[in-house]
Amino acid sequence: MEQLNKFLNYLSAISPISEKAKEAIKNLCSTLHIKKNNNLQSIGQTCRTIYFVVEGTARINYFKEDKDVTEYFAFENDMIIRAESLFTGRPSHKAIQAISDTTFIAIPATPLFELFEKHHEVERLFRKIVERSYVDAINRLESLQFHTAEERYQALIKKSPAVVREIPLKHIASYLGITQVSLSRIRAAIS
Amino acid sequence: MEQLNKFLNYLSAISPISEKAKEAIKNLCSTLHIKKNNNLQSIGQTCRTIYFVVEGTARINYFKEDKDVTEYFAFENDMIIRAESLFTGRPSHKAIQAISDTTFIAIPATPLFELFEKHHEVERLFRKIVERSYVDAINRLESLQFHTAEERYQALIKKSPAVVREIPLKHIASYLGITQVSLSRIRAAIS
DNA sequence: CAATCTCTTTTACATTTGTTAAATAATCAG
DNA sequence: CTGATTATTTAACAAATGTAAAAGAGATTG
Structure with missing residues (x-):
């Protein structure tokens, strides 16, 4: 439960929520442990x-x-959703996979969306989270659209050094939109 | 006013809003005409x-x-915002430009966000609009990340034939993340 | 309608990235 | 610890895309 409280504090720092709403969210949360390289959600x-x-x-x-193409990395406190499915109701051609042994909090969408009716501030919180994700996506678009592979790699190291330390290079390469061979070349050229 | 009503009907089809809320939004709207190649908002x-x-x-x-890199095209009814600035409060390094003579509806963010307090359904509407934009951004990410330039061009023709008909190729090229020379080559290869 | 822009295509060459395969290096399971 | 698996790098060549410059098409204006 310690983790759950920490998580809820993290959420209410994004947008304040009442104790009642906190409780209501808590009641929807479940915790899941997924082993390294296993899928949380399948294609x-x-x-x-x-x-x-x-x-x-x-x-x-x-x-x-x-x-195998990596679209997104999630670390502690990051939301991980397949938005193109969740927000459209269509099946997703993407999977969610644990890179290391990972603990997730899961919130089922339907009851959460119902909470929005009763607790306006929960909808606001969720709106702000989506806004953040949208901004992240736009920034990534910009980087993929007109930065070279080397620039993208340098930016990634700067923004999340943890990625480069902890995640297999093949995943990083596809995340950057290049092959692993290309990434190796870039790494060799830099150092 | 005809245009304004049409616009509000378009919005309430995304997520229903009460007549009161409609009026309140209406009162925030203003209409702007921008001539071809002029900026609505500057860098x-x-x-x-x-x-x-x-x-x-x-x-x-x-x-x-x-x-000059084009990040986004907007047609009739499309929202056009510089999200990375609006949602973070930071200045934007991007501009909004009319490609043809264009009429915009402008809604100032501060009073709109205030409306969210009084009219829950307006916040919901706006949340859904942001969700849609987010899904669009993710789909574009996927296309930039691992589709070839030719695939991206073909997909664009299929999704919005209007783009290719009405918009200078130099803008389309940068939107696709390639040079205009490259786009010309691709067009020549296809036909 | 001629002159001037702007847009688009083409050419030639440079650079980047992809592909395939092999060689190392690191990690894991028994 | 050791063989087997997985991860990373390197090499050689192919394909895609970039760059710079010029030519051709189309639109615009005086």
Whole structure:
């Protein structure tokens, strides 16, 4: 329960929520442990759950012509959702996978969205979280659109050194939109 | 006023809003006409306004080492905001520019966000709009991350044929993350 | 309608990144 | 500890994209 309280404090720092609302959210939360390299959610499922990483590291990935592509990394406190499924109701062609042994908090979407009716401030909190995710996505778009692979790698090291320390390079390469061979070359050129 | 009503109907189709809320939003709306190639918002300003295109075409652009990069196209009913500024309060290094003579509806953010207090359903509407934008951004990320330039161009033609008909190729090229020369080559190869 | 812009394509060459395969290096399970 | 697996780097060559410059098309204006 310690973890859950810490998580709720983290949320209310984004946008304040009443004690009642906190309790209501708490009642929806469950905790999940997923072992390294196992899937929390599989390709083909429709996403109806909102996850947060409590401890560990996770990613969203999909397959493009047999190649495993990482779309997103999540660390402590990061939300991890397959938005293109959750917000459209369509099945997702992406998976959520634990990179290391990882603990997630899961909040089922339907009762959470129902909470929005009773607790306006929960909807606000969630809106702000989506706004943040949107800003992150836009910043990544900018980096993929017109930065070179080397610039993107340097930016990633700067923004999240943990990524480079803890995550296999093959995942980092596809996250950057390049092959692992290319990333190796870049790393060799830098140092 | 005809345009304004049409716009509000469009909004309430996304998420229903009461007549009262509609009136309140209406009172915040103003209409702006921007001539082709002129800026609605300039680089360096902090974005405190939410715009929608009523008629015409617009884009968000920025400069990367003197090169004009298009980040986003907006057509009729599309929202156009510089989210990385509006949602963070930081100045934007991006501009909003009319591609053709364009009519915008402008809603100042501060009073709109205040409306959220009184009219829960307006916050919900806005949340859903942000969710849609987020999904769009994720889909574009996927396309930039691991599709070839040709695939991206074909997808764009399929998704918005209007883009290719109405927008200068130099803008389309940078939107796709390639040079105009490259886009010309791809077009030549296809036909 | 001629002159001037602007937009688009083409060419030639440079650079980056991809592909495939092999060689190391690091990690893991028995 | 050791063989097996997984991760990372390197090499050689192919393909895609960038750069710079010029030519051709189309639009605009006096």
